[in-house]
Amino acid sequence: MSDLLWQKSGIATDPRIMRFLAGDDVLLDRELFVYDIEASKAHVEGLANIGIVSADEADPLVRELDALAADFRDGQFVLDERFEDGHSAIEARLIERLGDTGRKVHTGRSRNDQVLVASRLWLKAKLEGLRATCTAIAEVCLDRAGREVLPMPGYTHLQRAVVSSTAMWFAGFAEAFIDNAWRARQTLELIDANPLGTAAGYGVNLPLDRAHTTRRLGFARLQVSPIYTQLSRGKFEMAALDALGAAVLDLRRLAWDLSLFTTAEFGFVRLPSQYTTGSSIMPNKRNPDVIELMRASYASVAAARTEIEQLLSLPSGYQRDLQASKGSVLHGFHRGLDALALLPDLLAALEWDAARMRAAIEPAMHATDVAIEASIAGVPFREAYRAAAEGAGETGQGRTPESSLAARTSPGAGSDLRLDALRTRLAELT
Known part of the structure; x- marks a missing residue:
């Protein structure tokens, strides 16, 4: 592991303790790394605006940060166990390339606001992706609701109840995912606040140009209170997971419908072959594994939200417990968004069996x-x-x-x- 940002002379470190402290942070930070670099560029520009670094220093810093981002994307720079985390990797690279100029990059900031701003930028991108995916699902549902009205049974308590139609079924899920898209957008607006410049949660004795970093990073507003930036950690992640969870919960119910409708007992729906798999022992089987794993994806989102909630039994100010929230939110969003992303094409391609549905109407x-x-x-x-x-x-x-x-x-x-x-x-x- 490279030199620690916080290391002080005369104090030894125990490798076992260091492994425990770092956990899988350096691996998780691969997801946040480009956002951390972008925020570092804005921070350098802000330092230049208040005269802490000169233009002759700021320009090389920004160029090296751009080069690091390009090297990371191309695989020329690997974020691995050489580094404690992504933050230390950025600083180590700048010091390697620029010497003492690189040592100035951390002036006026802490890893606390550094991870907050990178996480916030990442969450904004994921919530925008959630909004776009939900609108795509709703578009497919509305298209099919408008094109075909095939009678089918409507169920309550899983018992045949009244006459329904495929158009009504699609319209119901269209409205659900329109609401989910609205919620994603509203949640994005909630968290669209810039925490950079709050340092470790109490500000610093510098007139940091937080207005510049807010504009530069595309935030809608400044997150004003340094104490609240730390209080909002976990709270904002839970809000984002709640928005994702609402969409994945509707996905779970839709997947349940398709799981039932594809059985021989119902026979209402035929799935495209690429959404099914074969049995390892039964040659006659095609299994709806994709929709079953779609149904399971809500568990990951709900577990992520619960894990973060359980971490937040904390006083104000930064506590190291919060490091454990990072993996939860990354995993929850990966599972949820990956499942939702498969849904538009599946809904566009599934085939109804009109005769079977009509025969089931008593x-x-x-x-x-x-x-x-x-x-x-x-x-x-x-x-x-x-x-x-x-x-x-x-x-x-x-x-x-x-x-x-x-x-x-x-x-x-x-x-x-x-x-x-x-x-x-x-x-x-x-």
């Missing part, structure tokens, strides 16, 4: 229609309900799924899906 599923029609004619609804219940098997005779859907005129129901209203909401997000 005459008794028209009983609610019969009761409503009687109440329209003046029969008190509870009396109409009892009459329809007593003759449920016969009351549906002669009716068709199409007529049931056409009669469902309440806003959002079978004959009035309000897809245009959903498209308008979606357009506001793109």
Whole structure:
């Protein structure tokens, strides 16, 4: 491991303790490294603005930071166990290339605000990716809802209940993912605040140009209080995981539907072959592994959120416990976003079996229609309900799924899906 940023003369270090302290930080920091470099460039420019580094020093620092980012992307620079973390790697590289000029880069900042700003930039990018993925899912759902209206059973308590349609199914998930996209955007706005320049949580005796770093890094506002920057660590990550979790929770329910609908007992849906795998022992099997792992992805997101929440039983100010939150949020977002990213193409390609769905619609599923029609004619609804219940098997005779859907005129129901209203909401997000 390279020289430690905090090492003081005369104090020995124990390699076992150092391994425990570092954990897997240096590996996790590979995810944040380019954001850390970008924030370091903004910090150097801010130092130049207040005369702490000269233009002759700032320009080489920025050039070397750009070179480091390029080398990292190209694989010429590897962030590995030589370094305690990504922060120390940046400083070591600058000192190696620029000597004493490189030693000035950490003036006025701490690894506390350094990790906060890199994490915040990373979270902003991930939340924007979440918003874009949710809108893509909603677009596919709205497209299919508008193109095909195939009757299918609607279920409550996993029992056949009323006539529904593929259009209603798609419209339901379209609205869900529109809401999820809105939540991603709102959460991004919540965390879009610049913590750089708060140092270890109490500020420094320098007139740091925090307005410059805020503009330079594309933040919407300054996170003003140094103490709050530390209080917000974990809190903002949980908010981001909550937004991701809302989308992955809808994914889990959608995946459950498809898991049921693809069984031989239902037979409503055929998945594209690339979304299934074979059995290692049963030659006849094709398994819906992709949707099952989509269903499982919520567990990773929920676990990440819970782990961070359990870390936050802390007083104000920075505590080293917070280091453990980094792996949780990275893992949760990887699992959740990877699962969601597969959904648009799957929804666009799945095939409905219209005949199987129609065959599953029983005459008794028209009983609610019969009761409503009687109440329209003046029969008190509870009396109409009892009459329809007593003759449920016969009351549906002669009716068709199409007529049931056409009669469902309440806003959002079978004959009035309000897809245009959903498209308008979606357009506001793109």
